[in-house]
Amino acid sequence: MTVFIIRRLMQSSVVVAVMSLLVFVGVNIVGDPVDMLINPEADQAEIERVMRDLGLDRPVHEQYGYFVVNALQGDLGKSFIFGEPALQLIVQRMPATFELAIAALLIAVVLGIPLGVIAGLRPEAPSSKAIMAGSILGFSLPSFWVGIMMIMLFAVMLGWLPSTGRGDTVPFLGMQVSFLTWDGLQHLLLPAINLSLFKLSLVIRLARAGTREVVHQDYIKFARAKGLSESRVVLVHLLKNIMIPVVTVLGLEFGGLVAFSVVTETVFAWPGMGKLIIDSLHELDRPVVVAYLMIVVLMFVIINLLVDIVYSVLDPRVRLQDARA
Amino acid sequence: MAAANATLAVDGLKTHFFTKAGVVKAVDGVSFEVGRGEIMGLVGESGSGKSVTGFSIIGLVDPPGRVVEGRILHNGEDLVGLGAERMRGLRGNRIAMIFQDPMMTLNPVLRIETQMVEAVLAHNAVSKEEARGMARDALGQVGIPSPDERLRAYPHQFSGGMRQRVAIAIALLNRPDLIIADEPTTALDVTIQGQILYEAQKLCREAGAAMIWITHDLAVVAGIADRISVMYAGRIVEQGETGDIVDRPAHPYTRGLIGSVPSRNTRGGRLFQIPGMTPSLLNLAPGCAFRERCPAADGACLVEPETSHPLPGRELRCHHPQLEAAP
Secondary structure, three states: OHHHHHHHHHHHHHHHHHHHHHHHHHHHHHOOHHHHHOOOOOOHHHHHHHHHHHOOOOOHHHHHHHHHHHHHOOOOOEOOOOOOEHHHHHHHHHHHHHHHHHHHHHHHHHHHHHHHHHHHHOOOOHHHHHHHHHHHHHHHOOHHHHHHHHHHHHHHHOOOOOOOOOOOOEEEOOEEEOOOOHHHHHHHHHHHHHHHHHHHHHHHHHHHHHHHHHOOOHHHHHHHHOOOOHHHHHHHHHHHHHHHHHHHHHHHHHHHHHHHHHHHHHHOOOOOHHHHHHHHHHOOOHHHHHHHHHHHHHHHHHHHHHHHHHHHHHOHHHHHHHHHO | OOOOOOOEEEEEEEEEEEEOOEEEEEEEEEEEEEOOOOEEEEEOOOOOOHHHHHHHHHOOOOOOEEEEEEEEEEOOEEOOOOOHHHHHHHEOOOEEEEOOOHHHHOOOOOOHHHHHHHHHHOOOOOOHHHHHHHHHHHHHHOOOOOHHHHOOOOHHHOOHHHHHHHHHHHHHOOOOOEEEEEOOOOOOOHHHHHHHHHHHHHHHHHHOOEEEEEEOOHHHHHHHOOEEEEEEOOEEEEEEEHHHHHHOOOOHHHHHHHHOOOOHHHOOOOOOOOOOOOOOOEOOOOOOOOHHHOOOOOHHHHOOOOOEOOOOOOEEOOOOOOOOOOO
């Protein structure tokens, strides 16, 4: 297991290094931030002074070198716009995004697994067909459009739920969170559902496919032959077997949730990382964009590693294979 | 003919599968009895309906199949049309089943302990500790060394033969009076086969349980069963004492089965084989199902043969019983 983790960590650092290069070169091609930052009437001397201040007068490879040296010390640069460290800007907004992503993930799991199992146990029933049709909609409708429709229906026409912002927040484990206040929870509900729709459909399909496969296995029939109650057969024998693919995919998709939250956060004006990156892209605030992308890459790498570890807990057969691998 | 004192009396059982292509008559009028401590061998080729017969008895026929006719009397109680909860209470408790492939019958993600304890708790009001003790004893009974440690193991940590022993231990946990063994040795090495056969026979006799041993292997069943029923295309074509059947098979199909078992005497010679293939059970034509492959078939075989008793203790469905000694 230790060997396995060390090897995975080395692979991960290569991924991070390559990604940093791509990102850095990428944002340099997109456009010149000086045009955005400077008063259009500024003279040449003024422009040069700003470029020198920001280090933009240096060649790209030299800038990259500075970036790497600083990044290794935990400094991802200062925002051109806010004049604050980019990392700090992102970290401040991280709890909002994580709260949203975790809420969406919970909705996807809590609703998706039972619905998928129901659809898998009785594939011919009308209710199962309705569930599957719903999951196709969840897959194919664009998330921003669904978000806007939800705002229109629940916020504008029915007036049940607020449409934008986080609502009241309270400190929790050193972070500001919404889900512990009634107002915050109301604000969280629509964006969380919006963000979860795609993953919910995915979980339904995974759980259904898993159920349909597992339910015909001999060990399910044997469990029935032992005279176990139907609930024990489904909740223990079946569920534990279908959880392996579900956990794998969901773990990997958690990174995707954070990334996808860009759209949802924009639609619902949720003050998270996604909103920040969109604003920074508009203003060509390079350090923030680079820092955001680096954090997302790191997050994906860590999640991948965690999923592998959780996987081995769920499936006892993986534990032995690791030792040999 | 179904006597109430037999542990199991199956009478005119018909299990059909209602598929889109038509009705598959997997089991079509099967009758037999098994008494206390008796082992009955149910022999047939793949697709002859022998496994479906087993699943019909334990009430686990997968849709679109269902029992359409007949009675299954278990200690006098008809299992056909029995309530789901009552049936669950019998399953694994009074009626146990051992499956063909030991690699597939144990849940790969649950400990042996979990899988055994739950089988006890499903039928007995005992504490988890007591259930664990019963599980440990059952493992010891089927010859698994250091059962206490092995309880904590997962199925993949056992070999195929050991897994089948675990499956047998689970089947025996609640001391059932009827055990249905569906080809339990087919997937195992020959040496392990022998051990399992021996264990099963011993445990069955000790517990006084009735056993149905389903197999396609006449050699195996001849060594273990008291009586043999030969199934072909959903019907029992011949039934009798094991020794009688092996020595004097009367049905051409039984003769073919016995003739195709290689032995020392047949070395160098051409092995006998039954020509053709088992017929599709979908829309089977009326008459004797074996007539296409039968050397003795004639016009009379277009009519379904009735059950006859050409020899003492023998049941036969054939117009042309071969009553001279086997070749």
